[in-house]
Amino acid sequence: MQILYFAWVREKVGAAGEDMVLPEGVTDVGALMRHLGSLSPRHAEAFANPTAIRAAVNQDFATPGTPVSDRDEVAFFPPVTGG
Amino acid sequence: MGRIAVQEAPFDAAAESAALSAGRTDIGAIASFVGLCRADDGLSAMVLEHYPAMTERALARLVAEAEARWPLTGCTVIHRVGRLEPGAPIVLVLTASSHRAAALESCAFLIDWLKTKAPFWKREEFAAGGARWVEAKAGDDAAAERW
Numbered sequence: 001m002q003i004l005y006f007a008w009v010r011e012k013v014g015a016a017g018e019d020m021v022l023p024e025g026v027t028d029v030g031a032l033m034r035h036l037g038s039l040s041p042r043h044a045e046a047f048a049n050p051t052a053i054r055a056a057v058n059q060d061f062a063t064p065g066t067p068v069s070d071r072d073e074v075a076f077f078p079p080v081t082g083g
Numbered sequence: 084m085g086r087i088a089v090q091e092a093p094f095d096a097a098a099e100s101a102a103l104s105a106g107r108t109d110i111g112a113i114a115s116f117v118g119l120c121r122a123d124d125g126l127s128a129m130v131l132e133h134y135p136a137m138t139e140r141a142l143a144r145l146v147a148e149a150e151a152r153w154p155l156t157g158c159t160v161i162h163r164v165g166r167l168e169p170g171a172p173i174v175l176v177l178t179a180s181s182h183r184a185a186a187l188e189s190c191a192f193l194i195d196w197l198k199t200k201a202p203f204w205k206r207e208e209f210a211a212g213g214a215r216w217v218e219a220k221a222g223d224d225a226a227a228e229r230w
Contacts, residue, residue: 006134007204008216056202059137075134075202079219082131082162082203083118083174083194 001070003036005046006077009053012046022070029055030064032074047076054079085146085158089138091165094175103157103179110156112183114190116176122169127210131164131173134202138162141201149178149193153185160193162203192230199227 004017026035030050037047047053055062056075068074086102088094096117104110120129146158157179167173176193180186205217 004134006202007132007206056134056137059134059140061200073136075137077134077202078204078216080199080202081205081217081219082133082201083198083223 001068002073004073004075006075008078009046009076012042014042022068027067028064029057029062029066029068029074032068033064033076036076052078085143085150085160087139087142087146087159088161089133089135089142089164090161091163093163093172094161096172096175096177099159099161099175100177103159103177107156109181110179111181112186113157113177113179114183114186116174116190116194117172118174118194120167120169120171120173124207125210126169126207128169128208129167129173130206130208131162131167132204132206133162133164137202142197145193145196145200148196149189152192153178153180153189155180155185155189158189158193160197162197162201164203195223195226195230198223 001022002019005013010016023035026032033047033050037044053076057066057068057072100113103113142160146160155178159177161175163173176190178186178190206214207217208214
């Protein structure tokens with residue numbers, strides 16, 4: 001699956017995204033965030049406060065309960081501030 | 084329907100407005116909103132990041148929602164990305180309708196929803212050095228909720 005990071009999530013992780021295989025047992029956005037937070041110290045810092053992070057699955061806004069599969073593009077970012 | 088653009092280049096609000104009404108005689112009102120970059124706290128530039136694969140789709144969804152709620156005859160949303168200096172226009176929303184209420188209300192609706200439902204992020208750079216990501220405001224959520 002394709003993971004994308006934007007704004008300060010991108011800066012904290014230190015990458016714009018990464019390809020990964022969805023681990024067994026990770027079935028929704030919330031669980032995926034917990035998994036990503038375990039990958040490295042930088043990931044841990046980026047995902048330290050999950051409530052500060054928003055997500056999109058296949059370019060649609062998602063919630064922690066949104067299901068994810070290994071074919072999805074999942075993006076993580078702060079609350080949006082355009083306009 | 085509707086013209087949607089995400090671009091680094093400036094936009095010409097007058098030309099965009101003229102394009103909405105060109106050759107038509109059924110439009111009684113065009114409402115417009117232009118958001119500009121302010122120089123708060125010694126800000127020297129604002130850098131706008133977005134999620135390219137998602138942005139235009141999110142904006143199209145907002146325009147479709149506006150068209151479902153009001154009898155619009157035209158609509159334009161242009162949002163700039165990249166590095167913008169104080170005074171620079173950031174976003175343009177134009178709505179056209181037979182009557183003013185639909186044009187004014189849908190224009191306010193679009194900018195309120197755009198602020199909370201489109202994947203843009205602002206990073207502020209300061210003349211004295213340093214930078215920070217703009218935080219989402221509770222007031223923006225409240226403004227979006229009223230619709």
